[in-house]
Amino acid sequence: MYDAKAVENEFYFQWHFVVKCNLRCIHCYQNHYNTNELSREKMLFIAETMENTLKKWRKIGRISLTGGEPFTSKSNLVDLIEFFDNSEYFGRIGILTNGTLIDDSIAIKLARFGKLSEIQVSIDGSNARIHDQIRGTGSFLQAVNGIKLLKRYGFYVSIMFTLHKLNQNDVLNVIDLANELGVDAITIERVTPMSENDIEKLFISPENLHEIYNKIYHKKEKVEKNSDLKIRVSRPLWTLINEDIGGFCPVGFTSLCILHDGTILPCRRLEIPLGNIFSDGIYKIWYTSDVLWQIRNKKLLTGKCKECTLLQNCGGCRAIAYSVNGSYMAEDPQCWK
Amino acid sequence: MENKVYALSSSYSLFKGEFNDIKYYLFNIEDGSIYRLNEVSYDMLALFDGKRDANKVFTLFNDMYQGEKDTMMIDFKNLLQTWLDKEILITGGE
Numbered sequence A: 001m002y003d004a005k006a007v008e009n010e011f012y013f014q015w016h017f018v019v020k021c022n023l024r025c026i027h028c029y030q031n032h033y034n035t036n037e038l039s040r041e042k043m044l045f046i047a048e049t050m051e052n053t054l055k056k057w058r059k060i061g062r063i064s065l066t067g068g069e070p071f072t073s074k075s076n077l078v079d080l081i082e083f084f085d086n087s088e089y090f091g092r093i094g095i096l097t098n099g100t101l102i103d104d105s106i107a108i109k110l111a112r113f114g115k116l117s118e119i120q121v122s123i124d125g126s127n128a129r130i131h132d133q134i135r136g137t138g139s140f141l142q143a144v145n146g147i148k149l150l151k152r153y154g155f156y157v158s159i160m161f162t163l164h165k166l167n168q169n170d171v172l173n174v175i176d177l178a179n180e181l182g183v184d185a186i187t188i189e190r191v192t193p194m195s196e197n198d199i200e201k202l203f204i205s206p207e208n209l210h211e212i213y214n215k216i217y218h219k220k221e222k223v224e225k226n227s228d229l230k231i232r233v234s235r236p237l238w239t240l241i242n243e244d245i246g247g248f249c250p251v252g253f254t255s256l257c258i259l260h261d262g263t264i265l266p267c268r269r270l271e272i273p274l275g276n277i278f279s280d281g282i283y284k285i286w287y288t289s290d291v292l293w294q295i296r297n298k299k300l301l302t303g304k305c306k307e308c309t310l311l312q313n314c315g316g317c318r319a320i321a322y323s324v325n326g327s328y329m330a331e332d333p334q335c336w337k
Numbered sequence B: 001m002e003n004k005v006y007a008l009s010s011s012y013s014l015f016k017g018e019f020n021d022i023k024y025y026l027f028n029i030e031d032g033s034i035y036r037l038n039e040v041s042y043d044m045l046a047l048f049d050g051k052r053d054a055n056k057v058f059t060l061f062n063d064m065y066q067g068e069k070d071t072m073m074i075d076f077k078n079l080l081q082t083w084l085d086k087e088i089l090i091t092g093g094e
Ligand SMILES: C[S@@+](CC[C@H](N)C(=O)[O-])C[C@H]1O[C@@H](n2cnc3c(N)ncnc32)[C@H](O)[C@@H]1O
Pocket: A021, A027, A028, A029, A030, A066, A067, A068, A069, A070, A096, A097, A098, A099, A121, A122, A160, A161, A162, A189, A190, A191, A192, A193, A194, A269
């Protein structure tokens, strides 16, 4: 059951426990896909460190297990979910996946975990032509079949649509697809360009983004009246469309990202290593990182964000500011205000 | 007062940040404990840099706050003892 008070007291970990992946998406922030996985003992150490932190902070943990592709490492995935499912310090568990490697046998194994509250599948186009251009030949069909299978087993399934120039005209069709597939929610997230080349190929101008967000919002109003699909709009910039929606990003406040080798980042898309969970633990990083203290201090934002009246409900994306403007305290380069 | 040099234990980290108001914290980076400090305690702790002795720290502290010297010395000694007992400050420095 959704408990608003519990959510308020949540701390979110995104754990990329594996780097291996069967796909090579053009926008992917990873630049290598072959590293040995940690031993089970080391994975357990990470899980227990998170648990101890939550206990100390009296927070309820929410965890997303991801990669790389988490289903390339099915037995570790199941074991980790089992750990978090049994932990009194964790509430909700999620999996972020490309959806292409899901079969009945793994779905059956996952169905027994009561806390597994969401499986997010990436869909980057409403048809094979657009999706496969980004994610590789055959991946659309496999991901759609993955979603259908998960829905048959009764999972709460969401779609993650990563928005950029190559799929910007298809976003409304993906919402229709989500509806047809009986998906429960869809998140539309802007790409974080990882290189100059990405900026050139993928980056959408503020004016275009404004137009796209407007269309999505109108679609949302219609779709949510007529179906159970939720179109999530709790991220920065949405408040420019309607002041009642949007939200300040939890980075630096109630979330951390852990990579396969224990490196800790503020967010997977903000690639500034803060330390390593094995050598530093979580407390030292959380309490002493300059990067985190700056991000927490809204007064240190620069550019348009600094004096913005919508700041409390927005704050822009720090990762996109960093990758495009070179500073994680800069204004969001896609803001049209 | 003894002529000893004290420093913040490596298990702790001091923090001062200017948000809407100025916030002062002492963090235990090993067991995760968080202590909210007032400005006076922060300033005093920050002066123990592992180089100055306690007398020098007191002089600087007294200059900062300009209180009546004897009363301040009593408070100073009490606070110092508390932090030593809790092993927040440790003897010695560089
Ligand atoms: C890295 S993937 C890991 C899980 C799985 N392999 C997948 O593709 O869903 C998690 C999500 O991050 C998105 N992503 C990857 N690179 C990104 C980038 N540079 N900017 C924004 N999102 C990105 C993916 O599209 C995917 O939805």
